[in-house]
Amino acid sequence: MWSFIARRLAGGILLLVVASSLTYLLMNANSGGIALRILGDQATAEQIAAKEAELGLDRPVLERFGEWALGAVRGDLGTSWFTSEGVWHTVFSRLPVTLSLVVGTVVVTTIVATALGVLAATRRGRVDRVVQVLSVVGAAAPNFWIGLMLVVGFALTLRWFPATGFVSPAVSAAGWAASITLPIVALALGSVAAVTQQVRSAFIEVEGRDYVRTLRSRGLGERTVLFGHVLRGAATPALTVLALQFVGLLGGAVVVERVFALPGLGETIANATTSGDVPLVMGVVVVSVALVVVVNLVIDILAGWINPKARVS
Amino acid sequence: MSAAPLTTAPLTTAVLRASETGADRSLTRRLLRNPLGLTAIVLLGLIVLLSVLAPWIAPHDPNHVDLAVAFDPPSATHWLGADSAGRDVLSRLLTGGRLTLLGAAIGLTVAVVVGLVSGLVAGYYGGWFDTLSDLSTSLVMALPNMMILLAIRVVVGPSLWITMAVFGLLISPSIYRLVRSGVRQVRGELYVDAARVSGLSDARIIARHVLFVVRAPIIIQAAIIGGIAIAIQSGLEFLGLGDQTVPTWGVMLSEGFGNLYIAPLLILWPGLAIALTIGSLVLFGNALRDALEDKPAAPRLRGGVARQSTATATATATADDDVALSVRGLTVGYPTTSDALKTVIESVTFDVRRGEILGLVGESGSGKTQTAWSVLGLLPRGAVVESGAIVHDGVDLLADAGRTQRGLLGRRIAYVPQEPMSNLDPYFTVGHQLVAPMRKHLGLGRAEARDRATQLLAHVGIPDPVRTMKAYPHEISGGMAQRVLIAGAVSCDPDLIVADEPTTALDVTVQAEILDLLRSLQAERGLSMVLVTHNFGVVADLCDSVVVLRGGQVVEQGPAAALLSAPQHPYTRDLLAATLDGTAPRSVSDAAYAELEAAR
Numbered sequence: 006m007w008s009f010i011a012r013r014l015a016g017g018i019l020l021l022v023v024a025s026s027l028t029y030l031l032m033n034a035n036s037g038g039i040a041l042r043i044l045g046d047q048a049t050a051e052q053i054a055a056k057e058a059e060l061g062l063d064r065p066v067l068e069r070f071g072e073w074a075l076g077a078v079r080g081d082l083g084t085s086w087f088t089s090e091g092v093w094h095t096v097f098s099r100l101p102v103t104l105s106l107v108v109g110t111v112v113v114t115t116i117v118a119t120a121l122g123v124l125a126a127t128r129r130g131r132v133d134r135v136v137q138v139l140s141v142v143g144a145a146a147p148n149f150w151i152g153l154m155l156v157v158g159f160a161l162t163l164r165w166f167p168a169t170g171f172v173s174p175a176v177s178a179a180g181w182a183a184s185i186t187l188p189i190v191a192l193a194l195g196s197v198a199a200v201t202q203q204v205r206s207a208f209i210e211v212e213g214r215d216y217v218r219t220l221r222s223r224g225l226g227e228r229t230v231l232f233g234h235v236l237r238g239a240a241t242p243a244l245t246v247l248a249l250q251f252v253g254l255l256g257g258a259v260v261v262e263r264v265f266a267l268p269g270l271g272e273t274i275a276n277a278t279t280s281g282d283v284p285l286v287m288g289v290v291v292v293s294v295a296l297v298v299v300v301n302l303v304i305d306i307l308a309g310w311i312n313p314k315a316r317v318s
Numbered sequence: 319m320s321a322a323p324l325t326t327a328p329l330t331t332a333v334l335r336a337s338e339t340g341a342d343r344s345l346t347r348r349l350l351r352n353p354l355g356l357t358a359i360v361l362l363g364l365i366v367l368l369s370v371l372a373p374w375i376a377p378h379d380p381n382h383v384d385l386a387v388a389f390d391p392p393s394a395t396h397w398l399g400a401d402s403a404g405r406d407v408l409s410r411l412l413t414g415g416r417l418t419l420l421g422a423a424i425g426l427t428v429a430v431v432v433g434l435v436s437g438l439v440a441g442y443y444g445g446w447f448d449t450l451s452d453l454s455t456s457l458v459m460a461l462p463n464m465m466i467l468l469a470i471r472v473v474v475g476p477s478l479w480i481t482m483a484v485f486g487l488l489i490s491p492s493i494y495r496l497v498r499s500g501v502r503q504v505r506g507e508l509y510v511d512a513a514r515v516s517g518l519s520d521a522r523i524i525a526r527h528v529l530f531v532v533r534a535p536i537i538i539q540a541a542i543i544g545g546i547a548i549a550i551q552s553g554l555e556f557l558g559l560g561d562q563t564v565p566t567w568g569v570m571l572s573e574g575f576g577n578l579y580i581a582p583l584l585i586l587w588p589g590l591a592i593a594l595t596i597g598s599l600v601l602f603g604n605a606l607r608d609a610l611e612d613k614p615a616a617p618r619l620r621g622g623v624a625r626q627s628t629a630t631a632t633a634t635a636t637a638d639d640d641v642a643l644s645v646r647g648l649t650v651g652y653p654t655t656s657d658a659l660k661t662v663i664e665s666v667t668f669d670v671r672r673g674e675i676l677g678l679v680g681e682s683g684s685g686k687t688q689t690a691w692s693v694l695g696l697l698p699r700g701a702v703v704e705s706g707a708i709v710h711d712g713v714d715l716l717a718d719a720g721r722t723q724r725g726l727l728g729r730r731i732a733y734v735p736q737e738p739m740s741n742l743d744p745y746f747t748v749g750h751q752l753v754a755p756m757r758k759h760l761g762l763g764r765a766e767a768r769d770r771a772t773q774l775l776a777h778v779g780i781p782d783p784v785r786t787m788k789a790y791p792h793e794i795s796g797g798m799a800q801r802v803l804i805a806g807a808v809s810c811d812p813d814l815i816v817a818d819e820p821t822t823a824l825d826v827t828v829q830a831e832i833l834d835l836l837r838s839l840q841a842e843r844g845l846s847m848v849l850v851t852h853n854f855g856v857v858a859d860l861c862d863s864v865v866v867l868r869g870g871q872v873v874e875q876g877p878a879a880a881l882l883s884a885p886q887h888p889y890t891r892d893l894l895a896a897t898l899d900g901t902a903p904r905s906v907s908d909a910a911y912a913e914l915e916a917a918r
Contacts, residue, residue, distance in 0.1 A: 020460055028469050141604070145597030147549040149556055150589040153575060157582050215740040218696050222735075223755040223806060224728020237745050249459075256464025260553040264575070275557045278468045286472055290465050297460050312745055313790045 006309065013305045017298035024294045025287070029073060032283050033066050042281055043086055060086060077291065083284040085277075092288035095273060100292070102171050102269035105185050106261070107254045110192040114250065118197050119243070122204025123236065126212065136201055143198025148257050152191035152264040159187060169266035188265045192257050196250040203246040207239035214238070241312050248304040255293050345534070348609040355605025361598040365591075369415035378406035380413040380565050389581045398587055401570075402577050410565040411587055417566045419595075421482045422547040428486025429543055430536065433493025437532075438524055440494070441501025448498075455491040463488050467554060476561045478551070485550055489543055496539055500532035534610055541603035545596040552592055567592050641709075642814055642846035643670040643693065648706035650688055650697065659702060663688050663870040666706070670814070675840060675847040677861035677878065679854065679893065685870035686850045687736075690816050693848060694733050695723035710814065729759040732807035734817035734836075738799035738824070742791035748775075748802050749787035752809060759810040774805040778835055797828035801835065808839055815840075818850045833859060854894055858882055866890050 040056035041048060048056075057063050061072075073083060082092035125136040160168035166187050172180035211217065212235050220230050259271030266272075270289050277285035349355045368375070377397070384404035392399045398407040440448040466488060467481055474480045504510055504527060513523050548567075554560055555568025562569060567588040574584030648666040651659030663685035670676045678686040691697045693708055695715065708715045708723075710731065715723040727733075735741040743751060752771040756762050762770065768787065775783035778801040791799060800820065807815055820836065821829040837860055840847055849861060857864055857878055865875040866887065874887040885891045 020457055023457055024461055028466070032469055032473055034473070141597060141600050144545065144600045146593045147552060147589075147596070149553055150571065150585070150592065153571075153578070153585050153589065156578070157585075161579075161582070213698075215735060215737060216743045218691075219733060219735050219741040219803065219806075220743065220751075221696055222694055222727055222733035224724070224726075224759060224810075225755060226758075229754070234743050234746070238743070252460065252462050255462040256550075256553075259464050259468070260556060263557055274465060274468050275559065278471050278559060281472050283472060286469050290462075290469055293462050293465050294460075297462060301460065314744060314792055 009309060010302070010306060013302050017302055021291070021294055021298055025077070025291045026070070026074070028290050029070050029287060030066065032287065033069060039086070039281060039283070073287075082288040082291065085282055085285045087280055087282050087285075092284050095285065096270065096288045096292050099268060099270050099273050101173070102267050103255075103258050103262070103271060105174075105181070106188055106192065106258050106267065106269065107251065109185055109189045110196060110254055111247065111251060113189055113193045114196045114200050115247065117193070118200035118204055119236075121197070121201045122239075122243075123208055123231070125201070125205045126208035127231065133205075136205065140198040140202050143194045143196075146194065147260075148191050148195050149260040149264050151194055152188065152261050155187045155191055156264065171265075171267045171269075184265075184267075188261050188267060191261050191264070192254060195257070196247075196254060199250060200243060200246050204239060204243045207242040208235060211235045211238035237311060241308050244304050244308050244311075248301055251300045252297050255296065345609055349605055352605045352608060354601050355609065358598040358601035358605060361594065362602060365415060365595055365598070366419065368412055369419050372409075372412035372416045376406075376409035376412045378409040380405060380409040382406070389577070391583075399581075399583065401573060401584055402581075405565075407570075407584070407587055410570055411567070411591060414565045414567045414570055414588065415591060415595075417478065417564050418548060418551065418568070418592075421478045421551050421566070422544050424479055425482040425486040425489070425547040425551075426540055426544050428483050429490040429493055430540060432487060433490040434497055434536070436490075437494040437497025438501055438528065441498040442505060442520070442524060442528065451494065452498075455494055458488060459491050461488065463550065464553070467550065468559070471554075471559055476559060478561050478564065478566065481554060481560075482547060482551060485547060489546065492543065493536060493539055496535050497532050500535065501528050504528050504531050534606065538603045538606050541599045541606070545599040548592060548596055552588075639712075640671055641669045642672045642674070642711065643848070644707075644709040645669075645689070645693065646707045646709070648689065648692055648708065649704040650685075650692055651702050651704050653700055653702070659704060661704065661870060662701075663692070663867075666865075666867070666870075666872055668865045668872070668875060670846050670848060671862075672813075672846055673840075673844045674862045675849055675860050677857040677864045678848060678850045678867060679852065679857060679864055680867035681852055681893070683869075684867040686852075686867050687818055688870070689867070690818050690848060690850045693816055694727065694731065695720050696733070728755050728812070729810045730812050731814045731816065732810070732812040734800075734804055734807045734815060734820045736819040736822055738796050738803055739791065741803055742799055744791050746790075747787065748789050748791065748794065752787075752802070752806055755806070756809050771805070771809065774809055775802070778802075778805045778839075779831070780805075797824055797832070800824060800828075800832055804832070804835060804839070808843065808845075811843070812845070814846045814848070816848045816850075819852070820849070821856065822852075836860065852893075854882065866893070 039062065040053045040060070044052055044056055054063075061069055076083060080093060082096070084091055085095065088095075121136055121139075125133045156168050159165050166183055170184060172184045174181040212231075217230060217235060220234055221227075225233075258269060259275060261267075262269045262271035263275060270293065274286055274289040276282075277289070350359070377395075382405060384400070386404060387396065387400045388402055388404040390396055390400045390404070396406050396408065398411065401407055401410070436447075436451050440451045463485065467485060470484050471481065501524075507527075510523060510527055513527060514520075518526075551560075552566070552568030552571060555566055556572045556575065558572055560566065560569055560572070570588040571585055571592075574581070574586075574588065577584055646667050648663060649661060650663045651661040654660050666685070666689055668676065678689055680686045688697070688701075691701075692703060693715075697703075703716060706716075710726065713722060715726070723731075742748065749768065749771060752774065753764070753767040756767040756770060757764065760767075772783045772787055775786055780786050780798060780801055786794060786798065786802070794802070800823075804820070807817075817836065821832050824832060833856065836847070836849075839845065849856070851857060861878045863876065864878050864881045866873050866881075866889065868889050874881065874885065874890050881890065882894070885894055
């Protein structure tokens with residue numbers, strides 16, 4: 006089990022290194038015009054040259070990359086070109102918002118998709134058709150549009166929830182819950198649709214296996230067979246889809262945060278992209294890839310815990 | 319984005335499997351016969367047509383500003399109203415469709431070209447390219463697309479075309495994996511070898527045989543990717559990161575969002591257009607997949623519990639004290655597409671006396687496993703007991719929709735399956751699978767049950783029972799697994815055992831040991847047993863009486879000794895001759911046959 010975890014961790018670190026190197030080199034390959042953008046149109050050639058020297062843009066890109074990478078390993082992701090605030094600090098003050106959103110969505114998805122998928126697999130008929138329709142709707146409607154509709158319906162018209170803004174759980178737990186409910190619903194619809202489909206088909210596939218017949222023949226109750234054994238067998242493929250969903254949700258959060266004016270990582274990277282704040286964009290990319298690595302590792306360990314065979318391979 | 323992770327790996331294999339066997343000409347017809355598929359195609363066609371014709375059919379210049387009509391509601395001149403700058407919403411919607419679809423098409427083209435070429439090369443030639451591309455594929459798949467696209471935008475600026483091309487590159491692994499596994503599968507086929515031997519060039523083999531197989535799966539994946547492309551693109555534009563000078567649907571959404579409090583309707587139209595387009599792409603993909611698999615309607619009934627007619631039932635069942643199991647006029651059918659039932663066993667009647675071993679003999683498809691599963695009440699989903707009775711120890715098992723039958727499973731009636739390795743739950747230890755039924759039926763505590771299970775394992779001839787208790791099924795051999803399953807069957811002291819070809823899947827030497835074990839257990843506990851087999855050697859070895867089945871009907875039955883020495887029915891004689899020749903009847907398993915029946 007330990008060597009299994011170690012191998013997965015090594016793979017994750019490799020991903021992190023490759024992804025951040027490529028992104029860095031790509032983003033820094035063409036650094037002309039940045040100083041002008043920071044200083045404004047009125048800047049003189051000397052001012053621009055001075056600014057470029059200050060930011061280190063006059064040095065070769067590989068040299069700057071080496072410096073950045075050394076800093077990143079020590080936990081220093083540089084300084085924003087526009088606000089002069091530490092990237093590490095900015096990212097970590099925004100992280101809780103995005104994590105509330107994404108983790109909340111994953112939890113909601115897991116619960117709802119498992120319930121719906123199992124229901125569709127065991128009942129078939131009408132429940133099944135409802136789930137099929139839901140999965141098409143969930144896949145078809147972009148999450149930010151669902152978010153907009155939710156804002157119009159529940160926040161502006163019915164006034165049940167705040168339309169925008171984030172309340173820290175440290176300030177008010179109820180306020181926090183109210184502020185992330187609509188965003189989570191907007192994000193969750195799509196992932197619920199995808200994961201439900203997966204749970205449904207995996208459940209049907211596992212229920213048809215020989216050992217399920219044998220377990221039934223032992224006189225174990227239907228509940229034990231379905232929830233103790235079939236669901237466990239169906240969990241591995243469902244977890245794989247959930248991991249993929251997490252990667253997608255990080256992207257989805259970027260747009261949904263804009264809809265609900267949540268000050269998260271997504272809002273940060275969207276603004277940094279518009280202004281061309283390379284260090285900040287890099288910081289967010291690195292932190293989100295790191296998040297993906299951690300989540301994949303957790304999912305792999307979970308899968309290994311559920312499925313004894315996975316630990317070997 | 320909501321749809322981003324829809325890279326459906328399980329779909330891939332199912333579709334690949336299906337597309338190999340599926341007759342291709344009728345595929346289009348099946349697709350069009352599906353009402354959802356037809357709707358999707360019509361909708362998509364309409365959207366594409368309107369978008370292409372936009373420059374000619376748009377009632378106004380999409381960029382014509384007229385502040386006098388800003389935020390006007392729908393009117394005769396502006397059917398869908400006007401936006402914040404008084405531009406005609408309908409005209410912008412049509413022109414926006416053109417640009418949005420063009421952007422998606424660029425992403426799709428890049429994804430298909432890159433995925434297809436690299437997948438073909440990696441799958442067909444393997445080698446270092448395969449290793450390298452597989453590695454980079456898993457790297458790319460773990461990247462959050464949206465973040466990367468945002469980073470790219472910093473470098474190249476707000477170009478719709480470049481963004482979509484990069485998106486195509488990021489999503490190409492889903493096509494790559496599809497193509498690679500398809501090519502892998504085909505490459506091993508004999509006809510590809512034959513083509514190579516006959517001197518066809520690699521390029522022609524790929525074009526003629528390999529592309530043919532992956533064609534339909536690629537179309538399905540392309541539909542999904544097209545949807546994701548539109549969602550991602552409009553998401554970026556919604557963030558205000560798109561090219562604001564071209565009126566795409568995403569730009570319109572972004573603009574509507576800015577004026578959400580003034581004119582909430584402005585976000586409705588582009589949103590609907592996006593949802594309709596992606597929705598019909600998804601539906602089209604689903605319909606094509608269904609057409610490929612050519613799935614019949616799934617059966618809805620739980621098998622083996624409902625008896626339709628009781629006319630001939632208990633009346634004829636004997637209340638003989640000496641009979642452990644009495645099967646009378648048992649008829650079982652499976653639903654077909656035309657609502658009629660296809661009968662798989664008909665009027666099967668036999669008695670098992672106490673302490674007797676009865677052999678159910680027949681070739682594959684004779685209905686012997688169906689009979690065994692009926693006795694257990696474990697017929698596959700969809701099966702219907704049309705008529706007949708199964709009486710165990712004087713109790714009609716089918717009387718209350720199978721509740722009595724289920725109540726007896728494990729504690730009075732037990733089952734030994736055919737294929738040992740697939741009949742243990744791979745996720746649980748052997749010990750757990752033995753202990754759970756004993757705790758439930760015998761009311762034992764955890765420690766007691768473990769002790770008893772360990773003793774049982776020793777009793778059925780497992781050399782290191784303590785270690786085996788802790789082992790997972792994949793850690794023990796097939797012969798061991800069958801011993802575990804037999805131990806499980808007898809663990810709660812049943813009086814009737816149904817054994818379905820308990821030795822067929824095992825090595826010859828192990829077969830004899832397992833038969834010995836069954837015999838000794840039966841003798842020691844006075845068990846009654848129904849033994850399903852196609853092997854008359856096993857019958858001669860073990861059985862007291864025999865029922866010969868053919869095509870779901872009993873052709874001959876009687877005491878084993880008499881039937882073996884003087885078979886009356888020609889079919890029995892044929893079967894017997896086949897066994898004596900040493901050639902066993904066809905080895906297609908009954909389980910596989912049952913699956914076929916269930917699917918029919």
